[in-house]
Amino acid sequence: MRRISPGRVLAWAYLVLVLVVTIFPFYWIVRTALSNNYALATDPSSPGPVGFTLGAFKRALGLASPAEAAAQGGSAASIDLLSALRNSIVYAVLLTVCTVFFSALAAFAFSRLRWPGRNAVFAVLLSALMVPQVLTLLPNFVLIKDLGLLNSFGGMILPTAFFSAFNIFFLRQFMLGLSNEVEEAAIIDGAGPLRVCFRIVLPMSVAPIATLALLTFINTWNDYLWPLLVTNDDTVRPLTLALAVFKQSSPQAALDWAGLMAATLVAALPMLLLFVVFGRRLVNSIGFTGLK
Template sequence: MVRKLRLTVPAAFGYLMLAGFVGVSLLPFWVAIKTAITQPGDVFQTASSIAPGELTFGNFTRVLGLPSSVELTSVRASPINFALSLRNSLIYTALTVAGQLFFSSLAAYAFARLKFPGRNLMFYGFLASTMIPAIVLFIPNFILIKDLGLINTFAGMVAPTVLMTPFAVFFMRQFFLSAPRELDEAAKLEGASAFQIFWRIALPIQAGPMATLAILLSINSWNEFFWPFLVGRGEDVRVMAVALSDFMSQTSQRTPDWSGLMAALTLSILPVIALLFVFGRQIVESLQSSGMK
């Protein structure tokens, strides 16, 4: 039932509020873009204006390490190796999401469908670990990764999340619990192995929830900051969020190249915006459902 309100005063006020919300949501995106297309020497004169200053696309090429029309006298070659950070972010996200999806589903399936001694104890242990604040884990995990010699490797960066996160297990278990079991039984009678049943039958039914989970996990991994910040500091593994904060941290000694920074920010947001354009409905619906477990 969709009942449209007539355009009364409260409704008009409501539309105004909605427009305000959207405006505030989008304003910072515009500020990043307009600063990115402004000549560096113009950035501060026009910082308090909604319009960009003298236009240029040189900031983007400069950040990408390409020959650029905008060279700074302070010879800062390529402050962030953008392409490399982008690649690193993609690898980091792909690894953590793929690993979590697979291993967490496997465990979730076992928790939901198979009987084995200690099952509930284990599951509640998993569940309880959602309450451990990440900061408690960072220091010992950092030391562990260090002892394993995995500092500055992707292996070290993805290790804590690639095998499971409590959320992923919990999320998938809910769906396996409510799925019909008849197909499983039939396959079992035909002599399919447990893994075959999981892989060929149980998992495909959950394509929807899997996609939802994948989107949720991707957003988190893409934006993850603290752990990669601790473990993945080498340029070869430094993800985008860490690279951007490195750029920023020069402020205490030196004013950063804001137009360059905003150009880098804009470029880092682009993949996400593109994703929103292509999968807008799916993302919205996935996020919507994450609270309805």
């Protein structure tokens, strides 16, 4: 048996502490979502659900009547969760596909093609990583307004659909480490740059591309500030904004915390499923890219 040392004990204690701190907010969300609002006010520090009920999920999904919501301490505020969920999926999927696709093309151009000024242009591109996002909000908003794309998916997607400095840098570093033999053989057989890109380089870069797609999808799903600036219509409003509107439109003095936590849990489920399914692939892809 391996000898137990004080350092090992401290390491495990630290890991357990980090795990508890990380998981506790999710547990508290579930506990609040399964509680009755009236009962929560009487025992807010209870470690388990207070007045266990699934009414909060019924209110979040729009399945509860006003009388049922009032009986459980819910507010008359409503949220079209399914519509907001659909908008978030459309917004995240379209932006992820566009951003990753064009970033992959740019990374191929910076890593596998030879053209004058390539390194200088790439240095300028990297400088975009040092520009805070808040400095680009106003110019992008003015552009979207002048184009007449407010309250549309195009207005939310356009500013970041064609460019991501981090994605280009990430993919370029991986592509620089790819072997040249297959690419050179294809060029000898008459393959052009586009064929080399789509038939050889991109298939060999599936792992980092999948990693970037997952990270981009998560960031887009959680985006709040930019959709807040360019949308005020329920037809395109994503889930993050719908939850904020639900919180602010409660007509009662006490907020419907159970309903809000239930809606938040439903909104977080797609991200949890993605991590469960692709978590190991994400870690392996980042490690493999770092070795390259």
